Structure formats: C-alpha cells, structure tokens
Amino acid sequence: MGGFGRTLQEASILVAEDNYVNQILIQKFLKKWDVGRIVIVSDGEEALEKFKEEDFNLVLLDLQMPVLDGFEVARSIRSYQKGMKRKTPILALTATSLQEVKDQLIEIGFNDFIPKPFVPEILYEKLILHLSGKDHSEMSV
Template sequence: MKTKDKTILEVEAFKGKEILLVEDVELNREIAETILTEAGFHVNSVEDGKQAVDYMESEKGDMIDLILMDVMMPVMDGYEATQKIRQLEDKTKADIPIIAMTANAFEEDAKAAIEAGMNAHMAKPIRIESLYEIIEQYL
C-alpha cells in the first residue's frame, strides 16, 4: 500500500465482500467495523467465539467470505471457535479464511493461531495497510 492509487484499487476489490468480525470489546469492534465498511466490506459482528460458531452454522454463514477473529474472549475464545468452525460439515464454511486479530503479538501467539486452524495472525492495534494486505491474500 505504498501509493494512493494502489490503496484505491485494493479497496475496490473489497466492495461487497462479507466479513464476520468476532470481537468482544465494543470500542475495538466499532473501530474495525468503520475501517472495514469504508473499504467496501459488509460487516457482520458478533461478540464471542460461541456466537461466531452459531453464526457460521446458520444460513447467514453461507454468505461470509472471511472471518476476523479475536483470540481472547469470554464464553469461547478464538482458538476454540476456529477449531469448531473447521469441523463444520459444510466444507465451504469449514474452509473459510480466518485471520486472528489479537493484542498478543509474539511469535508463539502467531504459531498458536496457525495451530488452531487460523490462516493468519495480525497484531492489534490494527494498522489499516497491514489489514488490507492480509485480507487481500485470502480473498
């Protein structure tokens, strides 16, 4: 994302894509929703891993193109939620790209995310350019 033109092109590619945002902290969720909506995504938000699994099991889960998953959440953490999503009978849903978004930025945290079945790991706070670059790899 080195030039303004490149940013515009990448944002155009995101228009109409559906993201499931899984984030328990309201302020973080609002910031991420704003960033993603401005890029052209349609954002569906839930507050914990259990809600994410329930969403993906529902008919609405058929529309999701990518999941941004917090790791540390109440009820069900992002690791367990990812493992449950990966076990869904519907392989389209089970294989959906899942990107960890977490304040835990150490190498072992990234490794734990991958071991849980996530496709990538992104440290918070969110850097818009990094977010777009990671998402672009999976859409």
C-alpha cells in the same frame, strides 16, 4: 487501490471482537473500504451461531473473548462438515505477540495474524490477500 475494490464490495465478513472500541474502529474501516456485508459479534458463541446460519467469505477473530475464545471458535470452524465453510479464511486479531501463539495458530488452521492495536493498512492488505480467492491455507507469517 486497483482492481481489489470489487473483492471487498462482494465480501461478507464476520468480526468477533468483545472490545466495543475495537468493534467501532474495525467497522469504521470496513465501511470506508466498502465491504459488502459486516456482521459484528461480541463473543465466540455468537460467532459460531452466525457462522452456522450464514455464509461468510472471511472471519476476523479476536483470540481473547468471553464464553468461547478465538482458538475454540477456529477449531469448530475447521471441523465443519461442509468443505467450503471449513475452508473459510480465518484471521486472528490479538494483542499477544505472534511468537507466543504462532504454533497454536498454525496447528488450528488460522490463515493469518493481525496484531492489536491493528494498523488499518495491514488489515486492508490481509483482507485483500485472503479474499482474492487464491488458496492461502498456510499461515503467511
């Protein structure tokens, strides 16, 4: 695993996902990788409330959620007044094919895309990539 362990141990990650089984799976892997802090919410409104109250190093957003979907949540995050908060890396979690949503993801300012059902190795790689502090403001897909 190399020197990346620290990055994850110090990370605070917000996960917005309405599917209970996915919540459990994601939490299981994040814990296994020693992620410092994991906050899991079930809808977009809750995600924005948490985002407003606390500071996160990364947001994992399911695109298809009740109340507010992932697109709307990301749009709100990207229009934040505080620069640091506005630049928080956002990764999209979706079962939709990338071709269908890529333009929208780029336009809104998502940093990356994780297909569902997610492959733990891919999630891990992308977390490391976006938590490493380098600026990956462009979609790397």
